[in-house]
Amino acid sequence: MSTxxxxxxxxVAAALGVTALAGCGSSDETDSGxxxxxxxxxxxxxxxxxxxxxxxxxxxxxETGYTVKVLKSGDAGAALNQEILTKGSPRGDVFxxxxxxxxxxxxxxxxxxxxxxxxxxxVAADAxxxxxxxxxxxxxxxxxxxxxxxxxxxxxxxxxxQSFDDLLKPAYKDLLVTENAATSSPGLGFLLGTVAAYGEDxxxxxxxxxxxxxxxxxxxxxxxxxxxxxxxAGGRKAKADRPLVVxxxxxxxxxxxxxxxxxxxAPTGVATGTCFRQIEFAGLxxxxxxxxxxKALLDFLISRTFQEDMPLNMFVNPVVSDAKxxxxxxxxxxTVDKPATVAPDRIAENREQWVRxxxxxxxx
Amino acid sequence: MAVxxxxxxxxxxxxxxxxxGRGLKDGGRWQFGRIGEVLSxxxxxxxxxxxxxQALASTALTLVLALPAAYVFARFAFPGKQLLRAVVTVPFxxxxxxxxxxxxxxxxxxxxxxxxxxxxxxxxxWAILLAHxxxxxxxxxxxxxxxxxxxxxxxxxAARVLGxxxxxxxxxxxxxxxAPAVAAAALMVFLFTFTSFGVVQILGGPAYSTLExxxxxxxxxxxxxxxxxxxxxxQFAAVGGILAVHxxxxxxxxxxxxxxxxxxxxxxxxxxxxxALLGGVLLTxxxxxxxxxxxxxxxxxxGPGGYGFAFYxxxxxxxxxxxxxxxxxxxxxxxxLRYALVATLIALFVGGLAAxxxxxRAGRLVRGFDALLMLPLGVSAVTVGFGFLITLDEPPFDLxxxxxLVPLAxxxxxxxxxxxxxxxxxxxxxxxLREAAAVLGASPLRAWREVDLPLVxxxxxxxxxxxxxxxxxxxxxTVFIARPDxxxLPVAVARLLGRSGELNYGQAxxxxxxxxxxxxxxxLLLERIRxxxxxxx
Numbered sequence: 001m002s003t004x005x006x007x008x009x010x011x012v013a014a015a016l017g018v019t020a021l022a023g024c025g026s027s028d029e030t031d032s033g034x035x036x037x038x039x040x041x042x043x044x045x046x047x048x049x050x051x052x053x054x055x056x057x058x059x060x061x062x063e064t065g066y067t068v069k070v071l072k073s074g075d076a077g078a079a080l081n082q083e084i085l086t087k088g089s090p091r092g093d094v095f096x097x098x099x100x101x102x103x104x105x106x107x108x109x110x111x112x113x114x115x116x117x118x119x120x121x122x123v124a125a126d127a128x129x130x131x132x133x134x135x136x137x138x139x140x141x142x143x144x145x146x147x148x149x150x151x152x153x154x155x156x157x158x159x160x161x162q163s164f165d166d167l168l169k170p171a172y173k174d175l176l177v178t179e180n181a182a183t184s185s186p187g188l189g190f191l192l193g194t195v196a197a198y199g200e201d202x203x204x205x206x207x208x209x210x211x212x213x214x215x216x217x218x219x220x221x222x223x224x225x226x227x228x229x230x231x232x233a234g235g236r237k238a239k240a241d242r243p244l245v246v247x248x249x250x251x252x253x254x255x256x257x258x259x260x261x262x263x264x265x266a267p268t269g270v271a272t273g274t275c276f277r278q279i280e281f282a283g284l285x286x287x288x289x290x291x292x293x294x295k296a297l298l299d300f301l302i303s304r305t306f307q308e309d310m311p312l313n314m315f316v317n318p319v320v321s322d323a324k325x326x327x328x329x330x331x332x333x334x335t336v337d338k339p340a341t342v343a344p345d346r347i348a349e350n351r352e353q354w355v356r357x358x359x360x361x362x363x364x
Numbered sequence: 365m366a367v368x369x370x371x372x373x374x375x376x377x378x379x380x381x382x383x384x385g386r387g388l389k390d391g392g393r394w395q396f397g398r399i400g401e402v403l404s405x406x407x408x409x410x411x412x413x414x415x416x417x418q419a420l421a422s423t424a425l426t427l428v429l430a431l432p433a434a435y436v437f438a439r440f441a442f443p444g445k446q447l448l449r450a451v452v453t454v455p456f457x458x459x460x461x462x463x464x465x466x467x468x469x470x471x472x473x474x475x476x477x478x479x480x481x482x483x484x485x486x487x488x489x490w491a492i493l494l495a496h497x498x499x500x501x502x503x504x505x506x507x508x509x510x511x512x513x514x515x516x517x518x519x520x521x522a523a524r525v526l527g528x529x530x531x532x533x534x535x536x537x538x539x540x541x542x543a544p545a546v547a548a549a550a551l552m553v554f555l556f557t558f559t560s561f562g563v564v565q566i567l568g569g570p571a572y573s574t575l576e577x578x579x580x581x582x583x584x585x586x587x588x589x590x591x592x593x594x595x596x597x598x599q600f601a602a603v604g605g606i607l608a609v610h611x612x613x614x615x616x617x618x619x620x621x622x623x624x625x626x627x628x629x630x631x632x633x634x635x636x637x638x639x640a641l642l643g644g645v646l647l648t649x650x651x652x653x654x655x656x657x658x659x660x661x662x663x664x665x666x667g668p669g670g671y672g673f674a675f676y677x678x679x680x681x682x683x684x685x686x687x688x689x690x691x692x693x694x695x696x697x698x699x700x701l702r703y704a705l706v707a708t709l710i711a712l713f714v715g716g717l718a719a720x721x722x723x724x725r726a727g728r729l730v731r732g733f734d735a736l737l738m739l740p741l742g743v744s745a746v747t748v749g750f751g752f753l754i755t756l757d758e759p760p761f762d763l764x765x766x767x768x769l770v771p772l773a774x775x776x777x778x779x780x781x782x783x784x785x786x787x788x789x790x791x792x793x794x795x796x797l798r799e800a801a802a803v804l805g806a807s808p809l810r811a812w813r814e815v816d817l818p819l820v821x822x823x824x825x826x827x828x829x830x831x832x833x834x835x836x837x838x839x840x841x842t843v844f845i846a847r848p849d850x851x852x853l854p855v856a857v858a859r860l861l862g863r864s865g866e867l868n869y870g871q872a873x874x875x876x877x878x879x880x881x882x883x884x885x886x887x888l889l890l891e892r893i894r895x896x897x898x899x900x901x
Contacts, residue, residue: 043765045846048859071765073846078584078746082753082846085386089757091765091846105587180570183585219570222861226869227468233866237663238468251864258865260668352586363570 042066042293043092045285047079050096051313052306060300066293076185077102084109088287093294096139096282096301100129100341101188103136103281104348112136112283113291118299122320127279129344136281139301140316143249143336144189145275146176147268149231152243161244163273164197167210174214176244177228180363182355184220185278190246191358192347193276196340200350207361216242217362225251231268233259249275250315253332257312270334277339280316368718368737368779374761375772376740379751380596386754387593395590402594408578412598415558415574418489422496422557423550429497429648430504431546436645437505438512440638441630450887452653453502457837457883459854460499460562462876465861466656467495467567491567496560498652500553507549508542513629515541547613555606559599559742561840575599579744584844596747603742604735611735657880664873668866675870679878693871696856697878703767703852704835707774711831712824714775715782722783723790737783740776745840748773752845765846773841778831785830789823790816829890833883853879 044050050072057068071092073079080098083090087109098106106112112135120128120137127138146167148160161167167176179187195203218224226234229245232255252266282301284294300306307323310316318325325333388395402408437449455463471477471485471494478484485491515538523533561576573581575595582592633642667674679694715737722734740748752773756763763769793816801811839854851859853875860872 048843048855049862070849071846072849074584074844078844081584081587082750082844084587085750085753086757086764091753183570183581217570219565219568222858223464223468223566225864226861227465232864232869234869237666237869247864254864255866258863258867260674260867359570 040065040067040293041069042094042290042297043069043071044297045071045073045079045083045090045092045095047076047097048072048074049076049314053309053313056305056309059305060297064293064296064300066290066296068297080106083111083285087111090285090287093285093288093290094282094297094301095285096280098136098281098283099185100277100279100281100344101185101192101347101351103129103344106283107135108348111286113286113288115284115295115298117295117302119302119320122322123302124319124321126341127319129279130281136283137298137302138279138319139282140280140307140310140314141319142278142280142316143275143334143339144186144193144246144278145249145334145336146190146271147229147231147245147247147251148271149229149243150265150267150269152230160269160271161274162271164194164206166271167215167244167274168206168213170213172213172244174216175242176210176214176246177216177218177224177242178246179221179224180217180219181358182363186221186224186246186248187217188351188355189276189278190274191354192342193274193340195354196276196342203354204357204361207358211362215362221247231255244271248315249334249336250311250317250329252334253328254315256332257328266332270336272334272336273338275336275339277336277341279319365717365721368714368721369733371714372736375752376743376748376776379755380743380747381751382755383589383747383751384593384596387589387591387596398590399594399597402591403598408591408595411573411575411578414572415576418492418496418564418572418574419554419558419560421489422493422500422560423554425493426497426500426504426553426557427546427550429652430501431508432641433501433645433648434505434509434512436642437509438515439517439630440633440642442632442642446892447888448649449505450884450890451657452505452649453887454657454880454884455498455653456500456502457833457887458499458876458880459837459839459857460566462660462854462857462879463495463498463656464562464566465873465876466659467491467498470656470659471567489568489572492560492564492572494652495563495567496553496557498656499563500556501649501653503552503556504546504549507552508545511545512538512542515629517629544613548610551606551610551613555603555610555742558602558606559744561744575602576744580746583746583750592747596744599742599744600739603739606742607735607738610738660873660876660880664870664877667870675867675874678867678871679874693856693860693875696851696853696875697882699850700836700853700879701882703771703774704832706768707771707778707835707838708828708831710771710775711778711782711835712828715779715827715831716786716824718779719783719786719790722787723793734783734787738780741780745773746844748776749841749844765848767848767850769845770842770847770852771835773845774835774838775831776841777838778834781830781834782827785827786820786823789820793819826890829886833886836879836883836886853882 050070052070061067069092073082076097076099080095080102083095084105095111107130114134115137116134117137120134123138125131127141129138130136146161150160153160158171161169161172166172178190181187181191191203194206197203198206216228218228224245225232225247227238228240228242229235229247230240230243231245232240234240235242249270249272252268252270255268256262256266282298284291284298288294302320304320304323307318307320308326310318311326311329317329388398403412433452437445468491471491485494520533520537523537524530528536558574559576560574561580564572564574564577575598579592579595579599582588582595633639664675665671665673718733718737752769753764755761756769763772797815798811801815802808806814836852837854838852839858842852843855843858847855857872857875857879860868860875
């Protein structure tokens, strides 16, 4: 950049700064002090679904002296890709929100500095997918499963499906709606579930049959759940006609929580034999300005305080053994005993190939 | 001139070039061979083909449905005209997440057409085309109707007195005067539908994909930057071409036409034919625009205990039992207003200076710059957003985590509207007035304050209103920018729709309705201020 350009650029910036301040007055987000010294603020970068109670974040500040600044940027995939683009000069100290379907992409890009969080021994072994290097810390798990509309199946006096195999039965023809595996994370999870269940040789055949049985594919979870699924609040209003949808095991409790008055029974149920387990991780970003704060935050993410706050904020399950689930989950949620899993490196190697052949089979 | 150029260089050109460069460079060498490689893939060819033909079809359909309305708005006087003009403009600034939901409700199962005739259009191209008409109806009505209302009808009458038939008179007199405006409107609609994102993603289902959707998928989901870069270049070339043609038609339009006060040209409809035309237009507006908007309002009121304001009340509280936000969702309204205010100020500042510079100078270079200012309307939000990330990472411009990035991105989209609104008015200011003031001893600043400002104040307000409305509805770029958690209205709506549960769904509808009202009110205020109707939007 030449000097003259630099001057012009600075002048523009100054002018914009003035305009901006004039418009915004004393905006509380302009904590410019936090950037320079950085010692008392720790920045957590995440996707749009991240959520934590105010009290819990306050507790962290009281405990450690660090204030958490949360930055959200798009869905899980977009947030991670932005992190990869800014590798080495990250926007924050800790990144939360990479799951097992994308883990290899993060690790292969060397996004994280290894750190063994305090209390990791309380975390279930099968969630610790990077146990020998500790580049990432597991924070939560969630299951992607087929949900069903209880009323529909009661009215028809039909048992809801329970397994992948059930979905192929003629009784469930034209009932299932799922998401595009290329653009939606529950869609991808469901596809991976079928890969786990039928193997690399069998899943294509399974989808051929599923297509013959009238599966409908829409682009995202919002459309599938709110517009197509007859069991959801949105779907009831939209007179939706698909009583089976690919969603989460935690969706039924959410249907109860956000209803007024709260029903005594969830309107939807979970086909527990169709679940794929998602594990979400957090890691200390390589090049973090506040490394000490970042480490404290990672410890905090698997502390009991945070883990017990998480279910009702993000509708996921804790990973630590000593966290108590809220009543809402124990009462209305489903227990998934044997979720399907696929190893992250196998996903990394084959994801594109699986999605591509799935697309040509099901979408086109 | 220096300020707008620097603004665009820093916040648009540099980030876009950098992200494209990241995709096309390998070890410091440009790999232009990738362009051919990507463009020969069959799935990319499909995308290009679909993008082009759906944009052509959408433009044609919009013209067919909106041109009669342009005529009606220009030539007929009827009660509620101003309100109606504001209403048809509301869709233009609504976020597509909201509109997609409304259209599914109408065109999908159990929808209006399904109930009446058992016709379902969801996941067909028809849903996409109709939604595009919904969004762009106002572009045609305002651009063409604005000019039409100022054409002197006596010219056509004179031709008829001289013996020309009704059609011949229209074809020889009115059509040539109108043609550039129609072409300009058609090109704008083509531009907006060519770069369509949300509509295609939601209504098209996974089977249809436009260039813009594909760029998003390649960048945000797959991180396949080389492919995204090639597609961005293709879109860039197409948009550049459209804008070049657009700039030519706009210039042709600025050739002298005898314009009259619109108040004189509009009169009450006479005869069965004219009433039928008015009725037909009103029916189209009702079915195509009011009905989808009405669905949103209806759903926002349709609470568990019958109709009421339960969802609106819920917006005021951050529910203690766990909520999608740390703050009451209603606060998104204030966030949006604040961001939009800052974005408007930036857009006015940059756009105003650009318009002033464009008025004072002429020549090829300046005209080129005029077209360049429109480019952000046609470049994908994800490209700009990701470009910010890799360019604005060093002091004094480490803005990646700063809130200012959101209004900056919104201002990029607002500036073209400001320039297009201000330019015709500024060009009309007689330079001799300014010179006279200077001769009488006024300083340049005083001359500007006393001469220019009173003349352009209205245009300035109109431009501000558009920039404000566009910023309120902007979703694409905002969602890709890391924000401290103070979501804007469209982001909050999207987030509420991303959750199950009746309360979340209802609140999303209620927030959408509020967004709609805020837009409608600001547009209605504009209608009152607006006197010069020759602006393009």
